[in-house]
Amino acid sequence: xxxxxxxxxxxxxxxxxxxxxxxxxxxxxxxxxxxxxxxxxxxxxxxxxxxxxxxxxxxxxxxxxxxxxxxxxxxxxxxxxxxxxxxxxxxxxxxxxxxxxxxxxxxxxxxxxxxxxxxxxxxxxxxxxxxxxxxxxxxxxxxxxxxxxxxxxxxxxxxxxxxxxxxxxxxxxxxxxxxxxxxxxxxxxxxxxxxxxxxxxxxxxxxxxxxxxxxxxxxxxxxxxxxxxxxxxxxxxxxxxxxxxxxxxxxxxxxxxxxxxxxxxxxxxxxxxxxxxx
Numbered sequence: 233x234x235x236x237x238x239x240x241x242x243x244x245x246x247x248x249x250x251x252x253x254x255x256x257x258x259x260x261x262x263x264x265x266x267x268x269x270x271x272x273x274x275x276x277x278x279x280x281x282x283x284x285x286x287x288x289x290x291x292x293x294x295x296x297x298x299x300x301x302x303x304x305x306x307x308x309x310x311x312x313x314x315x316x317x318x319x320x321x322x323x324x325x326x327x328x329x330x331x332x333x334x335x336x337x338x339x340x341x342x343x344x345x346x347x348x349x350x351x352x353x354x355x356x357x358x359x360x361x362x363x364x365x366x367x368x369x370x371x372x373x374x375x376x377x378x379x380x381x382x383x384x385x386x387x388x389x390x391x392x393x394x395x396x397x398x399x400x401x402x403x404x405x406x407x408x409x410x411x412x413x414x415x416x417x418x419x420x421x422x423x424x425x426x427x428x429x430x431x432x433x434x435x436x437x438x439x440x441x442x443x444x445x446x447x448x449x450x451x452x453x454x455x456x457x458x459x460x461x462x463x464x465x466x467x468x469x470x471x472x473x474x475x476x477x478x479x480x481x482x483x484x485x486x487x488x489x490x491x492x493x494x495x496x497x498x499x500x501x502x503x504x505x506x507x508x509x510x
Contacts, residue, residue: 235472251464258457263450270446276306276439288378291423292346295381300347301420302381307438309426311378314343316351316370316431320414322393322400323364329355329436333362337433338405339370340416341377341423350407350422351379354433364397370431377430379423384408 238244291312294302302308317340324336334355341351356367384406391403393413400413407418427435 235475238471238475239468247464247467251460255457255460258453258460263453263457266446266450266453270444270450273444273446291343291349295347295349295419295421298347298417298419301384305381306383306421307380309378309380310423311376312341312343312346312349312423313374313376314341314346315372315374316341317348317416318370320410320416321370322402322410322413324352324403324405325364325401326403327355329357329434332357334358334434335364336405336436337367338402338410338422339431340410340414340418344374347419348416349419350405350410351377351431352382352405352422352424352436353431354425354435356433364399364401367433368431375430377423377425379425379429382422382424384420384422 286308288309288311291310294300294305294308294310321337321339324338327334327336334357336355337353339351339353340348342348353370356365359365382405385404387406387409388403393400393402393409395401402409402413405422407420407422410416411418424436425432
């Protein structure tokens with residue numbers, strides 16, 4: 233048992249804590265984080281791909297009432313007839329379209345015999361600096377629109393809505409937050425207009441169908457969590473073997489006596505020779 237006593241030294245105990253904490257972090261936080269992002273991205277890619285060939289369905293078939301949302305139907309195309317509510321319009325700031333800064337215009341849409349839903353009419357790009365540029369108002373009468381269902385974005389902490397440039401501005405497309413700002417009850421999901429629709433502005437492009445590196449990152453974190461304890465075990469075994477060799481070998485063997493082979497001068501040689509003869 234004494235041969236393992238070194239494992240209780242402070243430096244080894246600290247190493248144990250670090251390795252265990254790192255492995256725990258890999259398996260419970262880092263790997264699930266990346267694998268979860270891969271699952272979400274794969275699900276969205278599948279929904280986008282299936283929506284490209286599917287015909288639009290009535291909005292009320294997926295959002296039958298005001299409090300409903302449709303996370304499993306995201307990106308699917310729907311059609312709805314009703315009218316815009318421009319008095320409750322807001323804009324989402326700090327957006328990016330094709331790498332350029334933009335605003336997205338969000339206008340509530342009252343569906344006939346259905347819920348009121350937030351509609352992302354598209355984007356406008358600032359003309360000078362970051363000021364909100366002028367943009368066209370939505371049509372006043374009843375219209376029929378085709379759009380894609382979208383899940384609500386999370387509210388950004390510390391980014392409260394405010395009013396500037398003559399418009400109410402928000403930092404994320406979140407229908408419950410827009411409801412708080414405008415007082416208009418909205419469904420949980422929102423709509424993103426496709427091209428050539430009444431009230432449409434710049435068409436927001438679809439995301440690229442790319443799963444990204446999240447799966448490989450998740451596998452890498454799992455591998456790191458496995459390798460860390462294995463590496464610790466390797467160092468422990470190496471230390472035990474080194475201590476065994478040290479104990480078995482004892483002190484280093486005495487070095488054999490080496491004769492003095494220092495070169496002598498001529499005088500030393502002569503003195504040595506004649507001295508011996510005498």
